Amino acid sequence: MANYNVAPLSKLIEQFERLPGIGSKTAQRLAYFVLNMPKEQATEFSNAIIDAHEKIRYCNVCCNFSDQELCPVCRSHNRDTSVICVVETPRDAIALENTHEYAGVYHVLHGAISPLNGVGPDQLCIKQLLSRLSDDTVKEVIMATNPTVEGEATAMYLSRLLKPMGIKVTRLAYGIPVGGDLEYADEVTLARALEGRNEL
């Protein structure tokens, strides 16, 4: 598609094409949009990319993204530090924050155990999690890894690691999604929903 574009434009299109979920048509549309931006906006965009890379680091405690030593959640005095919710990515933590139902703290693994992709426990932020558990403040660790094979494996691995330390390890509930349709729920989900049924 980009063959007929001039070099700097083709390059910009290529850059957009690298992004996930952006095909060649969309990349072209975005590149043209950026080209038509006022110059200050384009500079702002360009700087935001560099800034994010230069200023963002892992939180010293929970390994979530942060621009300071501690992330906003770990800095806050209103969070219950006796409960740690273990997630795969920072975006999962944000999804949980958006529920406004969780007052504990997080731990971001930055991935899940996946032997096929060459990701073992050593590539994840598990050491940092263990060091948080060395004093006795933590009472519960909630496994909020994804309901995928990798997420499950990671949750199992961690629970086997933590249970001997006398820490309560829990897992997010499986079931039918709210607003969903029983008819369209897959068998495994439905079976899990049945299994985990609660008294009304």
Add this chain to the structure above:
Amino acid sequence: MANYNVAPLSKLIEQFERLPGIGSKTAQRLAYFVLNMPKEQATEFSNAIIDAHEKIRYCNVCCNFSDQELCPVCRSHNRDTSVICVVETPRDAIALENTHEYAGVYHVLHGAISPLNGVGPDQLCIKQLLSRLSDDTVKEVIMATNPTVEGEATAMYLSRLLKPMGIKVTRLAYGIPVGGDLEYADEVTLARALEGRNEL
């Protein structure tokens, strides 16, 4: 959504949200992807934005994007300069190039007449088109503006301007799209297809 993100990340997400067709969820996904890129790739992306802005200008002849005085089409010696295809945007020119059926040259208006949006003939690259027609090399001008109200109005406006100059002005054919389904074609398109029917 971005409330729980640290500042440099929120800023990057905001930048992506400004792009057309990118909602807050996608912007977040893209920002995280950029953050996880190797630093050189992020720098490359950032530079591509600035480069495109600094190096790209309008072609002196056809007003298409170019990184030199003339765009690749106007520079080429294999193009028939007696036919000019008038398009609204550089992307339309690329779409026509991709057909591999057109050997003439282009003229990019950079928009269409749209009184509602405050775009009159003066905001478009019409003067440049007229100056190309001053010598007698151009035999035909093909109106390839979009089949929208604005595109039609622009084509009509230009044809009224050019016809008195003795130049043949043509318009892209209307009809059913190839591979389409008669059943799903709208009435206006179908009526135009009937009107423009050709002998087999």
